[in-house]
Amino acid sequence: MNRHGVLAIYRFEMARFRRTFWQSLVTPVITTSLYFVVFGAAIGSRMREVDGVPYGAFIVPGLIMLSIFTESLNNASFGIYLPKFTGTIYELLSAPVSALETVLAYVGAAATKSMLLGLVILATSALFVPIQILHPAWMIAFLVLTSATFCLFGFMIGIWATGFEQLQFIPMLVITPLTFLGGAFYSIDMLPPAWRTVSLFNPVVYLISGFRWSFYGTSDVSVELSLAMTLGFFAACLVGVSWIFRTGYRLKS
Amino acid sequence: MISIANLTKTYASGLQALKRVDLDIRKGEIFALLGPNGAGKTTLISIVCGIVTPSTGEVRVDGHDILREYRATRSRIGLVPQELHTDMFETVWSTVAFSRGLFGCAPNAAHLEKVLRDLSLWDRRHHKIMTLSGGMKRRVLIAKALSHEPQVLFLDEPTAGVDVELRRDMWGLVRKLRESGVTIILTTHYIDEAEEMADRIGVINKGELIMVEEKAKLMKKLGKKQLTVHLVEPLARLPEALGEWNLALKNDGSDLEYNFNEKDEHTGIPELLRRLGDLGLEFKDLETRESSLEDIFVSLVSERA
Numbered sequence A: 001m002n003r004h005g006v007l008a009i010y011r012f013e014m015a016r017f018r019r020t021f022w023q024s025l026v027t028p029v030i031t032t033s034l035y036f037v038v039f040g041a042a043i044g045s046r047m048r049e050v051d052g053v054p055y056g057a058f059i060v061p062g063l064i065m066l067s068i069f070t071e072s073l074n075n076a077s078f079g080i081y082l083p084k085f086t087g088t089i090y091e092l093l094s095a096p097v098s099a100l101e102t103v104l105a106y107v108g109a110a111a112t113k114s115m116l117l118g119l120v121i122l123a124t125s126a127l128f129v130p131i132q133i134l135h136p137a138w139m140i141a142f143l144v145l146t147s148a149t150f151c152l153f154g155f156m157i158g159i160w161a162t163g164f165e166q167l168q169f170i171p172m173l174v175i176t177p178l179t180f181l182g183g184a185f186y187s188i189d190m191l192p193p194a195w196r197t198v199s200l201f202n203p204v205v206y207l208i209s210g211f212r213w214s215f216y217g218t219s220d221v222s223v224e225l226s227l228a229m230t231l232g233f234f235a236a237c238l239v240g241v242s243w244i245f246r247t248g249y250r251l252k253s
Numbered sequence B: 001m002i003s004i005a006n007l008t009k010t011y012a013s014g015l016q017a018l019k020r021v022d023l024d025i026r027k028g029e030i031f032a033l034l035g036p037n038g039a040g041k042t043t044l045i046s047i048v049c050g051i052v053t054p055s056t057g058e059v060r061v062d063g064h065d066i067l068r069e070y071r072a073t074r075s076r077i078g079l080v081p082q083e084l085h086t087d088m089f090e091t092v093w094s095t096v097a098f099s100r101g102l103f104g105c106a107p108n109a110a111h112l113e114k115v116l117r118d119l120s121l122w123d124r125r126h127h128k129i130m131t132l133s134g135g136m137k138r139r140v141l142i143a144k145a146l147s148h149e150p151q152v153l154f155l156d157e158p159t160a161g162v163d164v165e166l167r168r169d170m171w172g173l174v175r176k177l178r179e180s181g182v183t184i185i186l187t188t189h190y191i192d193e194a195e196e197m198a199d200r201i202g203v204i205n206k207g208e209l210i211m212v213e214e215k216a217k218l219m220k221k222l223g224k225k226q227l228t229v230h231l232v233e234p235l236a237r238l239p240e241a242l243g244e245w246n247l248a249l250k251n252d253g254s255d256l257e258y259n260f261n262e263k264d265e266h267t268g269i270p271e272l273l274r275r276l277g278d279l280g281l282e283f284k285d286l287e288t289r290e291s292s293l294e295d296i297f298v299s300l301v302s303e304r305a
């Protein structure tokens, strides 16, 4: 195990984040506040409670997840795309680090940042609505797993992408709609039965539902199913990434 | 130190960049890989370093296979790439410290300081890389490659885009490294650079390693010049009195061509000109030129055929 190598990459990535620290914190804090103004105050005041939770508080887990998804994808994909773009990847490819170590370092750094961000949004939300976390250990577990999964996914996008517009493509076209339709702002039980069934094909539903359960103890689908699905996505991404490194796909000619 | 056997590389485009290359590089030598654009120099280096996957063949570094024992081989190797690929926003110090860690070494500020001082980068250690000039960026790349105390150093066209002074510094540095026991492989387009630096020279063209020779021997073969004598009156055939020179009639007999080696003490040119005068052969002009790298490849290839 090349411990120094993993640490070097991890620190390098964290330093890169630190350079844009304020932008990356201010943006989500403002966005979250806006959501609360719009959904919490304006619309939320006319909404009933959802599953016994005030609407403003109900949307908090979904908001955090939404940011985790996009931030994880952006950070991880950019982290590996940048050295490909500037050519500095030659050093990584010629270094005595294994595929696993590379992924650990890049994904670890990106996931660290996503989780920090998630916690910042949580703290911001607490300023607007009363928040309750019934199962803190599970909350952290879902946070870690989801961040890691989406960072792995982002890592694959970064390797696959051959241009900057492709980096934005999947987050914009796939993840954002899936999140909005995945129960970030409502319980899928509020949908007509047909749409509820369709929603169950949306993987994001399981992630948000499990995360929300760790806050309020209520969920759209069973917690076990959420956990199983989350682990499943994580495993699928791991398989994808290891395939990339085994074949050198888009990394080596 | 490095042994390459039967190495070929065919890129996905179908282009065969290396054709059955066999090469052994000795511990502690300076080896120059000489060849024109597209010869396959960078490809060869990239394979040894792990950046490009070989199609067939085997490469060992210090007895370790580059694929199965990549940790052992890569930690011994430092690479200075041909292109100036650097991070923009990092400082010189942090990028060099990063490289050292990446290659599995514990931090060692004293070693990094020595490397940076040797490369006259110490004063700039807190500068961002993007504020440096091209020549200094190249030195940063060298510092990165030396950060983990490699036993083998690859320099891919180290003097491209580098001014005379830095070039001399670089040659000095390479010699110093060799004295400390580092094996050095460099690529170049220039015969004089290979001559200045190397112990042995390998000539590569179109993916084929045409020859590997001690420098002195190769220089004898490479140091060819050509003298062309433009005659006033064309000759139908070569006079027998000129038989002792290696002459050829060109251009319908109006040019006399003489191939000689500038490394020879005795080129025979004064005698030739005197003999031409004795024979009453008048000429209007004389022209000499060095054989270009291209000529040399052509002649080497045809010699082998």
Ligand SMILES: Nc1ncnc2c1ncn2[C@@H]1O[C@H](COP(=O)(O)OP(=O)(O)OP(=O)(O)O)[C@@H](O)[C@H]1O
Binding pocket: A253, B011, B012, B013, B015, B017, B035, B036, B037, B038, B039, B040, B041, B042, B043, B044, B082
């Ligand atoms: N990634 C690649 N995909 C396809 N072909 C490539 C790739 N890299 C190099 N080649 C081709 O392989 C051949 C050898 O290239 P290489 O870069 O090894 O040459 P070189 O000797 O380093 O040349 P130069 O002196 O210009 O640096 C060239 O024809 C080049 O176009």
Ligand SMILES: [Mg+2]
Binding pocket: B041, B042, B043, B082, B156
């Ligand atoms: Mg090259």
